[in-house]
Each structure stands twice: as C-alpha cells, then as structure tokens.
Amino acid sequence: MPLLVAGSVAFDTVHTPVAWRERVLGGAAVYFSYAASFFTTVKLVGVVGEDWPDTYTDMLQRQGIDTSGLHVVEGGETFHWKGKYLPNMNDRETLEVHLNVFGDFQPRLPEAYREAPFLFLANGSPRLQSSVLEQTTGPKLVVADTMDLWIREEHDALMALLGRIDGLVLNDAEARLLTEEENLVKAGHAVRALGPRFVVIKKGEHGAMFFGEDEIYVMPAYPTERVVDPTGAGDSFAGGMMGYLAEQREVTPVTLKRALAYGVVAASFTVEDFSLDRLRQIDRSALEERMAAYEQMLRF
Amino acid sequence: MPLLVAGSVAFDTVHTPVAWRERVLGGAAVYFSYAASFFTTVKLVGVVGEDWPDTYTDMLQRQGIDTSGLHVVEGGETFHWKGKYLPNMNDRETLEVHLNVFGDFQPRLPEAYREAPFLFLANGSPRLQSSVLEQTTGPKLVVADTMDLWIREEHDALMALLGRIDGLVLNDAEARLLTEEENLVKAGHAVRALGPRFVVIKKGEHGAMFFGEDEIYVMPAYPTERVVDPTGAGDSFAGGMMGYLAEQREVTPVTLKRALAYGVVAASFTVEDFSLDRLRQIDRSALEERMAAYEQMLRF
Numbered sequence: 001m002p003l004l005v006a007g008s009v010a011f012d013t014v015h016t017p018v019a020w021r022e023r024v025l026g027g028a029a030v031y032f033s034y035a036a037s038f039f040t041t042v043k044l045v046g047v048v049g050e051d052w053p054d055t056y057t058d059m060l061q062r063q064g065i066d067t068s069g070l071h072v073v074e075g076g077e078t079f080h081w082k083g084k085y086l087p088n089m090n091d092r093e094t095l096e097v098h099l100n101v102f103g104d105f106q107p108r109l110p111e112a113y114r115e116a117p118f119l120f121l122a123n124g125s126p127r128l129q130s131s132v133l134e135q136t137t138g139p140k141l142v143v144a145d146t147m148d149l150w151i152r153e154e155h156d157a158l159m160a161l162l163g164r165i166d167g168l169v170l171n172d173a174e175a176r177l178l179t180e181e182e183n184l185v186k187a188g189h190a191v192r193a194l195g196p197r198f199v200v201i202k203k204g205e206h207g208a209m210f211f212g213e214d215e216i217y218v219m220p221a222y223p224t225e226r227v228v229d230p231t232g233a234g235d236s237f238a239g240g241m242m243g244y245l246a247e248q249r250e251v252t253p254v255t256l257k258r259a260l261a262y263g264v265v266a267a268s269f270t271v272e273d274f275s276l277d278r279l280r281q282i283d284r285s286a287l288e289e290r291m292a293a294y295e296q297m298l299r300f
Numbered sequence: 301m302p303l304l305v306a307g308s309v310a311f312d313t314v315h316t317p318v319a320w321r322e323r324v325l326g327g328a329a330v331y332f333s334y335a336a337s338f339f340t341t342v343k344l345v346g347v348v349g350e351d352w353p354d355t356y357t358d359m360l361q362r363q364g365i366d367t368s369g370l371h372v373v374e375g376g377e378t379f380h381w382k383g384k385y386l387p388n389m390n391d392r393e394t395l396e397v398h399l400n401v402f403g404d405f406q407p408r409l410p411e412a413y414r415e416a417p418f419l420f421l422a423n424g425s426p427r428l429q430s431s432v433l434e435q436t437t438g439p440k441l442v443v444a445d446t447m448d449l450w451i452r453e454e455h456d457a458l459m460a461l462l463g464r465i466d467g468l469v470l471n472d473a474e475a476r477l478l479t480e481e482e483n484l485v486k487a488g489h490a491v492r493a494l495g496p497r498f499v500v501i502k503k504g505e506h507g508a509m510f511f512g513e514d515e516i517y518v519m520p521a522y523p524t525e526r527v528v529d530p531t532g533a534g535d536s537f538a539g540g541m542m543g544y545l546a547e548q549r550e551v552t553p554v555t556l557k558r559a560l561a562y563g564v565v566a567a568s569f570t571v572e573d574f575s576l577d578r579l580r581q582i583d584r585s586a587l588e589e590r591m592a593a594y595e596q597m598l599r600f
Contacts, residue, residue: 017482087482182317182387184505185525205484206506207520217597220507220518225485257600297517298598300557 003246006045006132007122013082024275028122031232035239035266037063038284040246043113045069047105049076068110076101089227090204109135118246126157143167162195169200202234222268229274233267240266265290303546306345306432307422313382324575328422331532335539335566337363338584340546343413345369347405349376368410376401389527390504409435418546426457443467462495469500502534522568529574533567540566565590
C-alpha cells in the first residue's frame with residue numbers, strides 16, 4: 001500500500017573523526033523514502049531550492065519513489081545541515097543549520113497523495129506535521145517523529161499532534177526531555193500517556209525500545225564494525241519499519257515487531273557509508289539476508 | 301558442577317539520585333556467588349575483616365555457597381567502596397575506596413576448591429587472579445573480569461593472564477581502553493586477539509555483546525523501570541552466566557548463548573534493589589519466568 005512521507009530534504013555536510021563529506025544528499029524524508037522503497041511505493045512531500053540537482057530526483061524516481069510532491073522553489077536554496085560526530089560515533093554536534101526553503105514550507109499535497117493509507121510525519125515543526133495530516137483522508141496508520149527543538153519551543157502544538165497520531169518515534173534524549181523521566185521504560189510509558197497508541201524510542205548504537213498497549217520490548221542494533229556515518233540511521237529505521245507495515249497492509253503486534261526489526265536492519269546499512277551510498281548498493285535480498293542473521297542472533 | 305569464584309567481598313556505600321545505603325553487603329565475588337547459586341554449588345574465595353558479621357556468612361551458606369575459602373583477618377577491616385550514581389543511573393563516580401584487607405590479599409585455596417571445573421576470576425589484580433588460577437588443577441573453563449585500574453597499571457600481568465584464560469568479561473569503557481578501539485565490534489575482536497577464546501562486553505543498561513570464534517551477537521538488557529541500584533549488575537550477570545554453564549557441565553555455542561541470557565536476567569533482578577536485597581527475594585522459578593519473557597521478547 002502507498003506510504004506517504006513529509007519532511008526535510010537536505011544537503012548535509014558531515015564530519016566524522018576519520019572522514020568528511022560536503023553537501024551530500026540527506027534529510028529525514030530522503031533517508032526514510034529510500035529505506036521504505038525496498039518494501040512499498042513511497043510518496044514524498046518536501047521542498048528544495050534551485051540548487052537541487054535533477055539527478056537526485058531521477059535517482060529517487062528510479063527507486064520507485066513518487067516525487068510529484070517535491071516542490072522546487074525558484075531562486076531558493078535547499079535546507080543545509082552541517083554536523084560533526086564525536087569519537088564514539090553516536091553523539092553529534094550540530095555546527096550549522098540553514099533551513100532555507102524548508103523554513104517557511106507550506107506543504108500542499110498532490111491530489112493523488114491524499115488517500116495514502118500509511119503516513120509518516122518525519123521530523124519537522126508540529127504545525128507543518130499537522131498541516132500534512134489535515135490534508136489526508138483518514139490514513140490507516142499515522143506515525144510521527146519529533147526533536148528537542150519542537151519539544152522545547154512548540155510544546156502545545158506538539159501535544160495537540162500527539163493526540164492525533166497512532167505512533168511516535170523519537171530518540172532517547174528526546175523521550176527524556178519530553179517526559180522528564182530518566183529511566184527509558186518509564187519515559188516510554190509516559191510518552192504513550194500523552195496520546196500515541198505506541199511509542200518507539202531510538203537508542204542509536206544501542207537499538208530501539210517499543211511501548212505498546214500490552215507489551216514493551218527492546219531490539220538491539222545489528223552489530224557492525226563499519227560505522228562510517230550515522231546520519232540518517234533513525235530515519236532509515238523509520239523507513240524500514242513503515243515500509244514493511246505498508247507492504248503487509250496491516251498493523252498488528254506481530255507485523256509491528258517484525259517492522260521494527262526491518263527498521264534496525266535498514267539502519268544498519270545506512271551507517272556503513274555516507275549519505276545514501278550504502279543503501280544505494282543494496283537490494284531487498286540483502287535486507288532479507290541480514291534480517292535472517294538478525295533473527296538468528298536473537299535466538300537462544 | 302562446582303564453580304569457584306575469587307574476588308572482592310565488600311561493604312558498599314551507595315548514593316543514587318533518590319536514595320542511599322551505608323555499608324551494605326557487596327563485592328564482585330558476593331554478587332557473583334549469589335547469582336550463580338541459583339544454578340550450582342559455588343565455592344567462594346575472598347577476604348574480610350573482623351567487622352564482617354557472621355550473619356552474612358550464614359546467609360551465603362544457606363544459599364549453598366561454600367565459604368570455607370572466605371578468610372577472616374583478625375584485627376582487619378573489610379574492603380569498603382563508596383560510590384555515587386549519576387541521574388542516568390548507568391554512570392557512576394567512585395567517591396572512596398578503602399581496600400583494607402583486600403589490599404594485600406594472598407589467596408590460599410582450600411584443598412577441596414582446587415579441582416573445581418569452572419573458575420571465575422572476579423575483578424582483582426591480575427597477579428591475584430593468576431595466583432588463584434595457579435592453585436587449581438586444570439579447570440574446564442576459566443573466565444576473568446578486569447577493570448581500568450589493571451589495564452592502566454598492571455598491563456603486563458594482565459596480558460599474561462589473557463593468554464591463560466578461556467573468556468574475558470569486561471565493560472564497554474574497559475574494552476575501549478584496553479584496545480584503543482572506539483567501535484565496540486572492533487574492540488571485541490581486538491580483545492579476543494589478546495588471547496581469550498571468547499569475550500563478553502557488558503554495556504550496562506544496554507545489555508551485552510558476545511565475541512566468539514565464529515559468531516558475535518548482542519543481547520539487550522531486560523527492560524525494567526525499577527532501577528534502584530545498578531551496583532553488582534555486571535557481577536550478577538557473570539554469576540548467572542557461569543552458574544548456568546557449570547550446571548550444564550558443557551560449554552558449547554548453544555549453552556554459552558543461553559548462559560549470557562541467564563546473565564542478563566540475573567542482572568535485571570539485582571538492579572531492582574540495593575545490595576542483594578532483590579536477589580534474596582527470588583528463587584530459580586522467578587529467574588525461569590523472566591527468562592521465558594526475555595526469550596519471547598526477542599522473537600519476532
């Protein structure tokens with residue numbers, strides 16, 4: 001089933017302790033779309049400037065991603081993020097953020113997008129996320145991501161959004177900030193109490209935790225020694241997760257759990273190179289192979 | 301089969317963000333012994349001072365722990381550790397260390413201890429660990445723990461020990477320090493290259509990683525919202541692991557993996573209260589129940 005995603009499309013300048021890349025393809029909605037495209041048709045909503053190369057659009061389209069919702073602003077510049085990873089390759093520092101055309105993005109969904117049954121609101125202001133949600137015609141599953149900035153500065157809008165979504169995906173620091181609970185199990189329950197039926201807390205190199213009505217569980221990250229650039233890992237995780245759910249067409253405790261595992265596996269590829277470079281080398285069978293290894297790893 | 305453990309027996313003064321306890325029962329060998337005692341007969345080697353209450357010895361004995369190797373130094377004082385946990389309840393600061401009688405402990409193994417087929421060298425100086433190993437008659441499995449202090453200050457003795465043991469258990473920071481590798485997968489392989497046939501890296505609230513000849517895997521911690529005091533979690537983990545192996549009598553990839561899972565489960569109880577308080581409330585069936593839940597959690 002079609003999966004709609006709205007969020008940032010960006011150029012990233014990334015410094016790691018051993019290498020760096022300037023203005024490479026990035027953005028939450030891009031990582032998400034690409035990871036999800038292994039499973040289902042993705043409809044991308046985003047905005048870029050005149051500096052956006054058509055070759056990127058072509059590349060996304062070849063992957064089966066519908067880019068008719070990717071708005072190009074004449075005379076505008078694409079969102080540019082610059083960051084630096086600490087030696088542990090898990091924590092990072094944002095050096096520069098140039099929102100550019102993403103700053104006053106007012107998304108307009110193409111007609112063909114509105115009935116998509118699966119919706120992911122990638123990290124963006126809760127107002128922007130709500131505006132996208134309002135243009136859809138009752139999706140079967142709505143999941144959102146958020147970040148510290150919105151928790152701090154658009155708290156009321158975020159709270160309103162939390163009452164209207166099925167699932168929230170956020171990282172450990174964000175869950176702690178949102179709930180003022182240090183213990184992640186308590187934090188997960190507390191986020192659920194704010195509205196979402198389920199919550200996924202991403203823990204970077206330590207995997208993810210799931211909180212649903214009847215169960216909580218933890219999934220470790222797939223262990224890899226080739227961690228080149230963690231940028232986009234969380235978005236790829238969400239893409240793998242939502243892509244699999246859209247493919248399965250139904251959201252049950254069983255499909256949700258497998259979906260998280262596919263998310264872990266998708267993220268484990270993303271970190272193995274800069275930008276989408278590693279994801280672009282793989283296909284569904286590579287995902288399945290690692291998924292089988294991951295499943296085996298957790299059996300005893 | 302009997303399991304021999306040598307290491308610290310201590311009084312701990314523990315401060316957490318919400319509570320504190322003064323001079324409660326602790327020490328690596330104590331946590332280890334108690335956790336292992338659910339599975340097998342444990343023979344404890346350690347040293348205490350005159351301030352050691354007989355009631356503690358009685359309590360350990362009632363749990364089936366052989367304390368004939370627990371030496372009481374007349375006029376001496378028991379090892380006392382004082383520490384403080386940060387709000388995340390994972391990182392801690394050591395405030396005071398009074399080694400006391402443990403400082404110049406020269407262990408002498410009772411005759412009945414020497415043939416124990418399973419041996420755990422809990423955290424202690426590599427010289428002390430080697431001295432214990434030399435008094436045994438060729439155990440089937442020898443596993444050791446270590447810490448930053450020995451990595452820094454007794455490097456050569458530690459390297460010599462690593463060539464004589466089957467397995468090493470250490471935490472993530474120690475693995476990084478020992479190998480100068482930030483990536484834990486690389487660090488795990490690098491520790492194995494120093495000698496041990498297998499390596500377990502403990503990651504606190506994030507579980508543990510295993511490195512063997514043919515496989516590596518990650519096991520998440522069992523999620524609990526009742527984290528009262530993490531002291532002794534790593535030693536309880538090792539106790540559950542070694543206890544199960546001694547019970548199974550054989551060390552295969554299959555028993556090792558289940559052993560790690562039992563270690564995770566044992567540790568998850570330890571953190572739920574100060575000292576041995578939570579472990580003292582449970583029995584084997586409580587461990588089995590949580591083990592089943594843990595196994596279920598990791599299936600999808």
